[in-house]
Amino acid sequence: MKSHKLEDPFDISSLLFQSNEDDANATTRSCYYVGPVTITNTAAVSGRGLIATRDIAAGECLFVTPATVFARVETVYPRWVSRNSQPGTLEEISEQVLIEEMKSLISNKDEQATVGSFMTLMGASASNTTSLSIAQLLGRGSDEATTSFTINDISDNELLQIIRRNAFGPDFVTYLSIEQRWLDHNTYIPRRLLGLFPFAAMINHSCVPNAVRVFAGDTMIAHACDSIKTGQEIVWSYLPPTQPYPQRHATLRHQHGFVCQCRRCTNEAEFWNTPPASLSILTRDSWVRLCNRTLDDVCVQEARSATIRILEDVLQAKDITNETKHFIRVGFAEIYISYLNYALQLTKSVEVDHLDHLLQRICMPLHLSMAACNNASTEHLSILHVCYDLIGTIHSATKERHLTVNKLRFWTAQVQKACMVRYGNLGNDIESVRKAMQHTRAVLRNKDGFAQSTHGFI
Ligand SMILES: [Zn+2]
Structure with a gap:
């Protein structure tokens, strides 16, 4: 794991940034951009969703958001290596690490805006969307916005449910293929395993998507892949839409x-x-x-x-x-x-x-x-x-x-x-x-x- 010989083929950092990896991460970590999109509670699929605020051309950037909280490869990998004594698949280990990250943020008084961003997902059902704001979902809500959450007694299982319903895993690569690569080349370091992007989690699914996501490290970049009319819902595919x-x-x-x-x-x-x-x-x-x-x-x-x-x-x-x-x-x-x-x-x-x-x-x-x-x-x-x-x-x-x-x-x-x-x-x-x-x-x-x-x- 010390040298970085193989590129993560699904990460576009190297396409976007000429500088070395550390600089690239430093740049993307603080990078937010919200384009011509807004949250609605009248989306066709599940009530809540994102819609276009103006006509959007194919190729336009919709938003850029870093993960609010994510499972670091450096933390997950050693546990995966010693998995014989501590059973678990890569997916289960990643989930466990993410739960620990979330709990550590919850106990940190200075991180309550970030906590608010993923706790918002607990109540983000069709019947309860009026309180959702983009700032909140990006972890930039005011203190008042987060005080309504009771987070002292949240169980690991409740956090796991947030993760299972909303987190973005390796996406179009499977955990299994990462494990296989780790077995074949122990120098392979994927830049991303599992993370919460609460704003992106608002987007509903369609097998005829009008948006695509790409990743630069733990930053997600969403583009329109079709022209989108004002008021039309932004949809992307939760799975490779190239499946039968x-x-x-x-x-x-x-x-x-x-x-x-x-x-x-x-x-x-x-x-x-x-x-x-x-x-x-x-x-x-x-x-x-x-x-x-x-x-x-x-x-x-x-x-x-x-x-x-x-x-x-x-x-x-x-x-x-x-x-x-x-x-x-x-x-x-x-x-x-x-x-x-x-x-x-x-x-x-x-x-x-x-x-x-x-x-x-x-x-x-x-x-x-x-x-x-x-x-x-x-x-x-x-x-x-x-x-x-x-x-x-x-x-x-x-x-x-x-x-x-x-x-x-x-x-x-x-x-x-x-x-x-x-x-x-x-x-x-x-x-x-x-x-x-x-x-x-x-x-x-x-x-x-x-x-x-x-x-x-x-
Ligand atoms: Zn479909």
């Missing part, structure tokens, strides 16, 4: 306690209630297996190829609307990414026609689907990354290169646009786009295929 409907449905129901009624789920439910015979033979376990990219043996890869072929056949059906096609296809992004990498590995020499076929028939519809309902997720950037590499290779290998120049320009523009949406102004600068592309390579876990390319074209 059955998996999203089960996770949201069991881990978050609700059945998602977003327009994507409503739309997809019709399809999945009576799926075509070719898809209905797949059990929930087989979907989980197909989506698990750590499984990459030939059998699973062949099954993915077969599934993509079946899926593309099904999506040709005339009675499925374009919107439904987009929604379904995005739900299989994980399988598509694995399939593309596998297909690329099988291409022994550069076969321009084969690569062009992949780009036109598989990648282009997938990109359009991602743009239609899940713009600029990490997976979308990864898919664009594959497309960009594909067209770059085709461009280099073809004899009449002028024929591919426009296509190369098209994919370069798509990559820049997606970086702009996800990282705001960062996408303006070509050097930053290149860095962002390197950043998203992490999602392409496979060691071979085009994940190894060198971005020679931007």
Whole structure:
């Protein structure tokens, strides 16, 4: 744990800050920004939520907030190492450390505004939102605002409930994959494990998000990933929205306690209630297996190829609307990414026609689907990354290169646009786009295929 050899692939500190890590943390820790958003108690999903106070363009920053309280990696890691004598998963240990951090703040008279920020979450139900203020949620409330809480007798279990309902964990990485990396490389230090961001906890879920979050250490940065109208609710996805409907449905129901009624789920439910015979033979376990990219043996890869072929056949059906096609296809992004990498590995020499076929028939519809309902997720950037590499290779290998120049320009523009949406102004600068592309390579876990390319074209 002493040296810091591996970057946390989901942390964008290095993209945002040129200075060394300590300076970057010092800068972000005190950084607050609240853009054109405000709290409402008339949100569609659960009463409380965030809405836009003016029209917002895709890519605009919505807010920046440091964690009010978080579980430090330096505290969690030693306990995880000695877990044999003190049983517990990484998730349980992180929760325990966060509870201790919260209790230490509660007992500190100077930290009552911070305490107020996360205690507010206890009463932040649909029926009790009138007292919520942004200042309170950011831990900057006045002393009077916090005196209404009775915090002397709060139990560990009540704190755990606040954490389970509101805290942000490693997000799009799992605790399991961090544990695996710790076993493989004991030098890996994730910059973030578990923290409370009470203001961000106000945002409701949708599988067609209009906002995305990225992290720089323990600071959360939220961007609009779609245009948002005045008064429209800000929504983001609690889980990777690139999962298929059955998996999203089960996770949201069991881990978050609700059945998602977003327009994507409503739309997809019709399809999945009576799926075509070719898809209905797949059990929930087989979907989980197909989506698990750590499984990459030939059998699973062949099954993915077969599934993509079946899926593309099904999506040709005339009675499925374009919107439904987009929604379904995005739900299989994980399988598509694995399939593309596998297909690329099988291409022994550069076969321009084969690569062009992949780009036109598989990648282009997938990109359009991602743009239609899940713009600029990490997976979308990864898919664009594959497309960009594909067209770059085709461009280099073809004899009449002028024929591919426009296509190369098209994919370069798509990559820049997606970086702009996800990282705001960062996408303006070509050097930053290149860095962002390197950043998203992490999602392409496979060691071979085009994940190894060198971005020679931007
Ligand atoms: Zn949904």
